[in-house]
Amino acid sequence: MDPVFMNIDEVNRLPSEQFIKIFGNIVEHYPAAAIGILKNRPFRDVGSISHAANNYLDSLNENEVIRILQQHPDLAGKLADLEKMSPESTYEQTSAGLLAITSDTKQKLSCMNEQYSVKFGFPYIICVREKNSPGEILDDIESRLKNGREDELSSALEEVKKICRLRILTLIKQ
């Protein structure tokens, strides 16, 4: 991922198309989020960008939320194998150690991912940069598999917000 470090004044001065280009993947493959927060400029600080993104995400209906969840690559899944993930996801999954797991762990993860999406109708999403190891992620998916659909839908959206916040922080010089 090419790091872009801007300060908040530079962010506020960016032409709209540039803003959308740079912030277009703060929500995975969903540039509509960057477009949706443009009107909130000028931002006071990095926190207010992430606040605007959270408000945008909270304004979406269930179908739109599910569409967003479906944009995320599975953890250590097919897209990772094919090296076809976005630079942001590649960075995140690498930093959580997911691209260097044993085939046993990979198989467990794949099996639980499958159970999860069959049960809930959307993929398992977690902000992996907040987890220390693949083992912690396996424990999380195992425990979340026991939840009901409504709870999981809102947990998944909260995880998208965490991923989004960390992606915004990566772009801004503080």
Ligand SMILES: NC(=O)N[C@H]1NC(=O)NC1=O
């Ligand atoms: N499935 C899923 O949670 N994917 C992701 N999570 C994260 O932090 N980056 C991703 O690509």
